[in-house]
Amino acid sequence: MADKDSLQIDFFRRYAKKVIQDARHDGNFPYWEIAERxxxxxxxxxxxxxxxxxxxxxxxxxxxxxxxxxxxxxSIDIPTLPEELKRRRRRRVPGS
Structure with missing residues (x-):
């Protein structure tokens, strides 16, 4: 199973791709026009x-x-990382 760091990176990578794709589809931009812009x-x-x-x-x-x-x-919205992908900080127990 992948570690949480790689799952976090994958989460944000997929989100970034979706933001780009959504902007392209919302504006109905062909690639040649984006390249010109x-x-x-x-x-x-x-x-x-x-x-x-x-x-x-x-x-x-x-x-x-x-x-x-x-x-x-x-503008773009920055997503909140799902709880299951957040790292948990281990508490140090005093005296251990």
Whole structure:
């Protein structure tokens, strides 16, 4: 079974991908248009490279913000980590 750290990372990675996908679908943006909008912001990326990055979910937080900005998003919700994925701090028992 995976440890909680990797489950937390997976949780946020899936959420980030969903935010990008939802923004794309809400705005009905084809990839070529997003690539053009990114280029207007000074981000040098071609359509196929953009498709690959989004499909692999392999981009930095900075790129995710650029991508969301290019699609007109001005805010995002940050999810609360589910209780089962939170680390529990062990209490030290005095005198042990």
């Amino acid at each position: 990114l280029q207007a912001l000074g981000v040098d990326i071609e359509e196929q490279a953009l498709i690959n990055k989004v499909n692999r979910n392999s981009y930095s937080f900075v790129f995710a913000l650029q991508l969301l900005s290019a699609m007109g998003k001005t």
